[in-house]
Amino acid sequence: MDFDLMITSFPKLLSATVVTLKLLSASLFFGLFIGLFFAILRMNKNILVNKFAYGYSYVFRGTPLLVQIFIIYFGLGQIEYLRSTILWVILKEPYWCAIIAFTLNTGAYTSEILRSAFQTIKPGIIEAGKSLGISNKIIFYKIQIPIAIRQSLPAYGNEIILMMKGTSLASTVTLMDLTGVAKYIISTTFKPIEVFIVAGGIYLFMTFLIHNLIKYLEKKYSFQ
Amino acid sequence: MELLAFGKTGWGDELFYATLMTIAVSVTAMLIGFIFALIFTPLKLSKFKSLNLIGNFYTTVIRGVPELLVIYLFFFGGSGAIMYVASIFGYFEYIEINAFITGSMAIGIISGAYSTEVFRGAIQSIDKGQFEAAKVLGISKFAQFYKIILPQMLRLAIPNLSNVWQITLKDTSLISVTGLVEIMRQSYIAAGSTRDPLFFYSFAAVLYLLLTYLSMKLINKLEAKYSRGY
Numbered sequence: 001m002d003f004d005l006m007i008t009s010f011p012k013l014l015s016a017t018v019v020t021l022k023l024l025s026a027s028l029f030f031g032l033f034i035g036l037f038f039a040i041l042r043m044n045k046n047i048l049v050n051k052f053a054y055g056y057s058y059v060f061r062g063t064p065l066l067v068q069i070f071i072i073y074f075g076l077g078q079i080e081y082l083r084s085t086i087l088w089v090i091l092k093e094p095y096w097c098a099i100i101a102f103t104l105n106t107g108a109y110t111s112e113i114l115r116s117a118f119q120t121i122k123p124g125i126i127e128a129g130k131s132l133g134i135s136n137k138i139i140f141y142k143i144q145i146p147i148a149i150r151q152s153l154p155a156y157g158n159e160i161i162l163m164m165k166g167t168s169l170a171s172t173v174t175l176m177d178l179t180g181v182a183k184y185i186i187s188t189t190f191k192p193i194e195v196f197i198v199a200g201g202i203y204l205f206m207t208f209l210i211h212n213l214i215k216y217l218e219k220k221y222s223f224q
Numbered sequence: 225m226e227l228l229a230f231g232k233t234g235w236g237d238e239l240f241y242a243t244l245m246t247i248a249v250s251v252t253a254m255l256i257g258f259i260f261a262l263i264f265t266p267l268k269l270s271k272f273k274s275l276n277l278i279g280n281f282y283t284t285v286i287r288g289v290p291e292l293l294v295i296y297l298f299f300f301g302g303s304g305a306i307m308y309v310a311s312i313f314g315y316f317e318y319i320e321i322n323a324f325i326t327g328s329m330a331i332g333i334i335s336g337a338y339s340t341e342v343f344r345g346a347i348q349s350i351d352k353g354q355f356e357a358a359k360v361l362g363i364s365k366f367a368q369f370y371k372i373i374l375p376q377m378l379r380l381a382i383p384n385l386s387n388v389w390q391i392t393l394k395d396t397s398l399i400s401v402t403g404l405v406e407i408m409r410q411s412y413i414a415a416g417s418t419r420d421p422l423f424f425y426s427f428a429a430v431l432y433l434l435l436t437y438l439s440m441k442l443i444n445k446l447e448a449k450y451s452r453g454y
Contacts, residue, residue, distance in 0.1 A: 062390075062436040063429040064397035066408060071429065074415065075422035161288070168290030172401065179292050192301035200289040207288035 006194045009185050013199050016181035017206075023095075023167045023177060027102030028160060034103060035110025042115045053111065060108035065166050068105055073097040073173045098170040106163045113159060117152035118144060150221045157214030161207055178202060227418060228427070235414045235424070242410035243431055249328050249406060250393045256332025257392065261339035268344050279340070286337035291330075291395050298330040299402045327399035335392040342388060346381040347373065379450045386443040390436055397432070407431050 041053035060068065076082055076091055090096045121144060129139040171180030182199035186192045230236040260282075268279035286294065307319050350373060358368040400408035411428040415421035 059429070059433065063432045064394040064408070066397045066400070067425055067429045067432060070408075070412075071422065071425040075425050078420065078422045165288075165290040168292040169398075171292065179290055179296070182293060183296050186296060186300050190300065190304075192297050192304070196293060196297045196301070199293060200285065203290060203293070204285065204288045 002191055002194050005185075005189060005191055006198050009195060010198055012185065013178060013181055013195075013202060016176055016178045017202055019170075019175065019177040020164070020167050020179075021206075023098060023102065023170055023175075024160075024164050026099050027106055027167070028163060030099070030103040031106035031110055031163075034107030035114055038107065038111035039114035039118060042111065043118060057108040057111050060105050061112070065101065065105050065169055066172065069098060069101040069169055069173055072101045094170075094173040094175050098167075098173055098175055102163065102166060102170075105166065106159065109159050109162070110156065113152045113155045114148055117148040117155075120151055121147050153214060153218050153221070157210065160210050160214070164203070164206055164210065227414075227420065227423060235410070235418075238410050238414070239407070239427070239431070242405055242407045243435070245324075245404070246393070246396050246406040246431075246435070249324065249331065249396045249399060249404070250389075252324075252328040253331035253335050253396065254389060254392050256328060257335030257337075257339045257388070260333060260336025261343050264336070264340045265343040265347070268340065269347060283337045283340050286334055287341075291334055291398055292401070294334055295327070295330045295398055295401065298326050302326045302329070323399070323402050323404035327396070327402055327404050331392060331395050331399065334395060335388055338388045338391060339385065342381050342384040343377070345384070346377040349380055350376050375450075382443070382447050382450055386440070386447075389439060389443070393435060393439065394432065 038053045038056055041049050042057075044050055044053075072091075073094060076097075082088060082091065090100075125143060125147070126139055129143050130136075134143075167177060168179035170177045171183060174180075176184070178199055182195050186195045189195070228234050228236045228239070230240075264279045264282050267275045268283070270276060270279075303319055303321050306321060310316075310319060354372060354376065355368070358372050363372070396406060397408040400406060400412065403409065405413075407428050411424040415424040418424070
């Protein structure tokens with residue numbers, strides 16, 4: 001056991017954690033909107049709209065995140081037309097490509113979580129709102145959405161943890177996140193176990209924090 | 225379409241073999257995972273606190289750390305660990321383990337953690353009366369598990385195990401970083417030599433979708449078989 005290496009690599013890994021957290025928070029933030037958007041589409045009565053939303057979530061949940069990142073980072077750059085548009089400013093940066101891939105991926109999972117949450121809302125609650133003369137729009141925003149968010153908290157907590165682990169794939173497109181720096185240190189010192197303990201410890205600590213935050217929120221917003 | 229031709233001109237046969245490799249790694253990893261689950265599920269359900277702790281440590285660490293980090297640990301640390309063990313027995317030559325074994329070991333340990341949780345949940349949701357009735361009838365512990373608990377457990381576990389299978393299948397794409405030629409690695413090679421990454425990575429996505437779709441069909445049949453009578 002090389003304790004010196006563990007101590008000297010800790011600050012490097014800690015500063016790489018900032019990159020991981022940035023990737024995570026950005027993709028979760030955008031992913032929530034995309035998830036909500038597609039969950040609403042899924043409840044649409046129009047079969048075409050419905051099938052489109054289903055196809056989106058099916059494709060993104062059925063393929064590995066690595067493929068999605070590679071298609072966006074390596075694949076989209078191949079389209080000549082795209083290179084001349086303003087989008088290229090974003091797509092040439094690995095950082096933004098990773099965020100786009102993570103956002104679309106977490107959006108697909110979030111849409112499934114929210115859809116099932118919307119479906120478990122008792123019809124009686126909506127009927128009660130209607131009989132009180134509340135407009136459909138306000139029923140949706142003030143009754144359905146808050147209940148759905150509460151219902152989906154446990155599942156969404158898991159999704160946050162999965163996404164945090166998913167951000168490690170950013171290292172495959174040259175980003176130096178926590179896993180990227182850990183791999184760099186391992187490949188220069190050939191001491192995989194020491195680095196794994198430190199980097200794994202940081203990841204576990206973040207998992208622990210997220211887990212407890214969700215538990216606290218669940219308690220705070222419980223129905224009883 | 226010429227890009228996918230079989231033979232020397234296209235990448236069809238290479239990608240076909242790569243797909244077989246992905247299936248082979250996933251199945252091996254899933255089986256290794258079952259072995260781990262077989263060891264750690266009893267530990268998690270044990271009455272002894274210290275054994276519980278070991279079981280919980282395994283599932284918590286593996287499920288809380290990114291898969292890629294675990295793969296790097298095995299890729300860089302695997303042969304070192306084997307060589308250390310070999311040196312105890314007086315063997316000092318360089319040993320290189322093959323990428324298939326390292327990869328399926330790493331993915332197997334990850335999938336084992338998920339399987340353990342699935343089995344634990346399934347056993348815990350079996351009615352307590354079943355255990356007590358078996359005890360009262362004087363059935364041996366072994367027969368109790370194989371004839372009473374296991375059949376009921378499988379019905380409850382299969383839907384969740386199908387999720388574990390999907391996770392394992394998708395995780396195998398990460399082994400491409402170690403150089404094992406499965407779908408992702410082959411697409412990377414093909415994309416590099418033809419300068420057509422968009423096509424090959426999209427095709428890889430289609431292959432993965434096909435695999436998940438076909439395995440879902442198969443699992444649904446299995447599920448129907450084990451839930452007869454319910």
